Amino acid sequence: MKNLQFKNIIRQYGILFGLIGLIIVFSLLSKQFFTISNMLIVMRQTSIVAFLGVGMTFVILGAGIDLSVGSVLAFSGAVAAGVIQKEGVFLGIFAGLALGVILGAFSGLVIAKLRIPAFIVTLAMMAMARGGTLVYTEGRPITGLPSSFAFLGRGYIGNIPFPIILTLIIFILAYIILKLTRFGRYVYATGGNINAARASGIKVDNIIISNFTISGFLSGLTGIVLASRLNSAQPTAGMGYELDAIAAVVLGGTNLFGGEGELWGTLVGAFIMGILNNGLNMLNVSSFYQQVVKGIVILIAVTVAQSGKK
Amino acid sequence: MNNLALEFINISKSFPGVQALKEVSIQIKKAKVHAIVGENGAGKSTLMKIAVGELLRDAGTIKVFGQEAQISSPSDGYHYGISLIHQEFSLVSSLDIAQNIFLGRELTKGYLSFMDNHQMYKRTEKILESLKMFHLDPHLKIKDLTVAQKQVVEIAKALSLNSKIIIMDEPSAALTLEETRRLFELIRELKEKGVTILFISHRIEEIFEVADEVSILRDGELILTKLVAQIDRNQVISNMVGRSLEFFFPSKAEQKKEAKIILEVKNISKERKFSNVSFQLKEGEIIGLAGLVGSGRSEVALAIFGLNHLDAGEIYLQGKKVNINSPFEAIKQGLALLPEDRRELGLIIVRSVLENLSLPALYWDIARRYFIDLKRELTIGRKIQKELSIRFASFSQKAESLSGGNQQKVVVGKWLITKPKILIMDEPTRGIDVGAKLEIYNIVNTLAQRGIGIIFISSEFSEILGITHRILVMSEGRITAELDPKSSTEEDILKFATRKKVS
Numbered sequence: 001m002k003n004l005q006f007k008n009i010i011r012q013y014g015i016l017f018g019l020i021g022l023i024i025v026f027s028l029l030s031k032q033f034f035t036i037s038n039m040l041i042v043m044r045q046t047s048i049v050a051f052l053g054v055g056m057t058f059v060i061l062g063a064g065i066d067l068s069v070g071s072v073l074a075f076s077g078a079v080a081a082g083v084i085q086k087e088g089v090f091l092g093i094f095a096g097l098a099l100g101v102i103l104g105a106f107s108g109l110v111i112a113k114l115r116i117p118a119f120i121v122t123l124a125m126m127a128m129a130r131g132g133t134l135v136y137t138e139g140r141p142i143t144g145l146p147s148s149f150a151f152l153g154r155g156y157i158g159n160i161p162f163p164i165i166l167t168l169i170i171f172i173l174a175y176i177i178l179k180l181t182r183f184g185r186y187v188y189a190t191g192g193n194i195n196a197a198r199a200s201g202i203k204v205d206n207i208i209i210s211n212f213t214i215s216g217f218l219s220g221l222t223g224i225v226l227a228s229r230l231n232s233a234q235p236t237a238g239m240g241y242e243l244d245a246i247a248a249v250v251l252g253g254t255n256l257f258g259g260e261g262e263l264w265g266t267l268v269g270a271f272i273m274g275i276l277n278n279g280l281n282m283l284n285v286s287s288f289y290q291q292v293v294k295g296i297v298i299l300i301a302v303t304v305a306q307s308g309k310k
Numbered sequence: 311m312n313n314l315a316l317e318f319i320n321i322s323k324s325f326p327g328v329q330a331l332k333e334v335s336i337q338i339k340k341a342k343v344h345a346i347v348g349e350n351g352a353g354k355s356t357l358m359k360i361a362v363g364e365l366l367r368d369a370g371t372i373k374v375f376g377q378e379a380q381i382s383s384p385s386d387g388y389h390y391g392i393s394l395i396h397q398e399f400s401l402v403s404s405l406d407i408a409q410n411i412f413l414g415r416e417l418t419k420g421y422l423s424f425m426d427n428h429q430m431y432k433r434t435e436k437i438l439e440s441l442k443m444f445h446l447d448p449h450l451k452i453k454d455l456t457v458a459q460k461q462v463v464e465i466a467k468a469l470s471l472n473s474k475i476i477i478m479d480e481p482s483a484a485l486t487l488e489e490t491r492r493l494f495e496l497i498r499e500l501k502e503k504g505v506t507i508l509f510i511s512h513r514i515e516e517i518f519e520v521a522d523e524v525s526i527l528r529d530g531e532l533i534l535t536k537l538v539a540q541i542d543r544n545q546v547i548s549n550m551v552g553r554s555l556e557f558f559f560p561s562k563a564e565q566k567k568e569a570k571i572i573l574e575v576k577n578i579s580k581e582r583k584f585s586n587v588s589f590q591l592k593e594g595e596i597i598g599l600a601g602l603v604g605s606g607r608s609e610v611a612l613a614i615f616g617l618n619h620l621d622a623g624e625i626y627l628q629g630k631k632v633n634i635n636s637p638f639e640a641i642k643q644g645l646a647l648l649p650e651d652r653r654e655l656g657l658i659i660v661r662s663v664l665e666n667l668s669l670p671a672l673y674w675d676i677a678r679r680y681f682i683d684l685k686r687e688l689t690i691g692r693k694i695q696k697e698l699s700i701r702f703a704s705f706s707q708k709a710e711s712l713s714g715g716n717q718q719k720v721v722v723g724k725w726l727i728t729k730p731k732i733l734i735m736d737e738p739t740r741g742i743d744v745g746a747k748l749e750i751y752n753i754v755n756t757l758a759q760r761g762i763g764i765i766f767i768s769s770e771f772s773e774i775l776g777i778t779h780r781i782l783v784m785s786e787g788r789i790t791a792e793l794d795p796k797s798s799t800e801e802d803i804l805k806f807a808t809r810k811k812v813s
Contacts, residue, residue, distance in 0.1 A: 180681050180682060180684070181677075181680045181681055181682065182672045182673065182677040182680055182681070182682055183680065185665060185668075185669070185672060185682065186672075188658075188661055188665070189658050189661065189665070189669055192658035192659070192660045192661050193654075193657070193658040193659065193660075195654055195655050196654070196655050196656060196657055196658050197658065197669075198617075198636075198637060199615075199617060199637050199647065199649060199655045199656070200637065200669045200670040200724070201636075201637045201638040201640075201641040201642075201670050201673065202638070202669070203636075203638060255660075259658065259660045259661065260660050260661075
């Protein structure tokens with residue numbers, strides 16, 4: 001019995017222990033690691049993966065996958081930057097978000113109505129949005145953004161960087177949607193068993209479209225925040241971010257086949273990825289090796305989670 | 311002593327919070343058919359899984375042909391010549407019969423170990439031939455087979471492994487009457503050849519039809535083992551449920567004289583599924599839709615509920631013509647469907663009991679605008695749990711951890727919460743134990759008394775006769791007869807259920 005309780009705890013909170021373990025290890029290896037200023041830096045870096053991870057959580061809970069988040073991010077960021085230069089900050093942000101919503105909704109529509117697997121549709125969207133970005137930017141970064149735009153990525157409220165606050169707001173909103181609303185229930189139900197969900201009167205197509213729209217919206221937001229932080233929109237922004245976002249969700253214990261998982265897990269997963277980046281940088285580990293370590297950590301985490309299940 | 315094929319000696323097994331088996335000892339004689347019966351959760355499947363090594367026992371000994379056996383992993387079962395055929399088959403549907411039978415142990419030839427297809431198909435052919443009347447082409451893909459044929463493939467696979475002991479978990483659960491009859495013939499034939507058969511069943515009649523001996527389990531304990539000749543049906547039932555069932559079917563709900571027609575189906579058709587189906591349903595009426603598997607009865611149910619599109623015909627609810635093209639629309643009109651496939655269409659097994667119960671009613675009742683009223687959800691859940699006496703430890707338990715009977719009650723419950731006027735029940739008692747069946751019958755009666763019209767679909771004709779007011783028999787997509795259960799027999803139903811189209 002005792003052994004079993006232990007396994008249950010591992011299964012539910014193993015990822016938290018992993019996070020604490022990582023923090024302890026890096027703290028022992030580097031004095032500058034576990035300081036308030038460095039932790040705030042980590043959290044600010046994490047916010048990018050966290051935004052994408054929240055959207056990805058909706059999609060994966062609904063038994064989908066979204067490979068296009070990195071490209072949509074870049075396209076939205078570029079369009080936002082472009083519009084900001086001509087029409088001002090407010091309209092620019094609106095245009096970037098709207099583009100994310102439109103691209104996400106389009107993917108969702110094709111997946112739900114034409115019954116094409118999400119993997120393929122979003123793979124195509126990944127190529128299209130990246131291409132769109134390159135066309136729009138002519139392959140060059142868009143720079144020279146007004147200083148009023150800098151707040152989103154580099155601003156502070158009190159001592160806390162604004163992206164961290166934005167992460168918290170998004171997390172709380174998403175948590176409320178998933179746990180307290182009908183729509184949240186329907187997301188879990190649709191991902192758990194789409195046929196039974198349909199037979200229970202749920203309009204599952206709408207749920208799928210909504211999930212991808214949410215993911216598109218958050219990708220757009222990420223692109224805008226990233227452009228603000230870098231003071232420019234890069235045509236290559238967000239390359240490979242879809243994998244970081246998926247890794248955060250999976251590290252967080254969400255079932256890749258849908259229907260099961262918790263949002264806080266994604267947040268912890270994103271934080272683990274951020275800590276790895278930051279800690280390894282501090283230890284002067286080459287970025288080549290960092291990739292290897294990241295991969296190993298994901299494997300270990302998923303293996304531990306699996307062993308807790310049986 | 312040495313006429314024993316398999317001996318369980320003081321087998322115990324516990325799962326978190328449950329003692330699944332308590333010192334169970336059963337002796338199974340060589341070349342006999344031994345039935346293991348008991349309600350869901352009695353420990354039958356657990357014992358069978360322990361026999362083949364799919365589960366590890368906590369204590370006790372297993373002897374195979376008199377020798378103590380070390381069975382601790384699934385391959386050990388095969389090693390000792392024991393095969394377990396699951397309710398859910400372990401066949402790869404995209405491969406053909408021969409490829410499945412030799413899956414993982416393909417025959418090879420030559421230095422490069424290429425597959426020896428010729429040999430594999432030849433041997434498969436030989437095994438299938440020995441099953442005479444079930445003769446199948448080894449090249450057929452599993453996905454093109456019927457449930458009964460898949461079962462035959464599983465049996466052939468067991469034989470190809472030289473299994474001397476074959477365990478079947480509810481082999482007849484998804485079979486038609488005719489298929490079941492042929493399966494039993496096959497079982498007798500295997501027995502002749504010296505194979506020992508253990509089978510788990512919920513259908514008491516089957517024990518008397520095919521078994522030599524029967525063991526009854528209840529709550530993880532062995533109640534008795536007896537020769538079938540020395541026990542009768544009532545004794546089996548009372549030992550299974552721990553009480554005697556004086557009247558198996560509850561007395562039928564009285565029908566009001568002036569009951570209104572609430573559902574009228576006029577000449578509905580769907581190509582290759584059913585044609586020109588017409589009937590009426592009154593409030594408080596239970597009509598039986600009898601027919602064999604594949605007769606089109608389930609398709610009619612799915613079509614009325616908006617899960618299948620109609621090619622022709624009309625549906626009237628309370629005299630008004632309706633056009634139902636989605637379950638959402640159906641629920642709005644007061645319809646509910648208890649689907650045939652509980653796990654596929656009825657439940658979201660990875661979600662909690664409470665979430666399953668409240669799901670269809672969230673839109674109509676439990677949620678206030680967008681937000682779920684969690685308090686109200688729990689109150690409604692508790693009420694329905696009490697009303698249907700659904701047994702589970704916690705509302706947050708996953709639906710998959712419930713026994714079949716309780717899962718079915720959860721599906722009934724989730725529809726009752728929507729307060730339907732018409733309830734379609736497709737094989738509501740399939741795969742659930744006697745006690746739970748009785749409870750389902752009682753629920754059906756209570757609902758009818760409340761004025762709900764019920765369409766009760768079943769291939770168990772005894773229950774159709776036992777609980778419905780009126781029987782419609784279907785065969786090959788058409789209604790072939792309307793019978794009065796008071797003056798009809800199972801043979802009458804079977805006659806119309808097997809009536810072929812005159813061409």
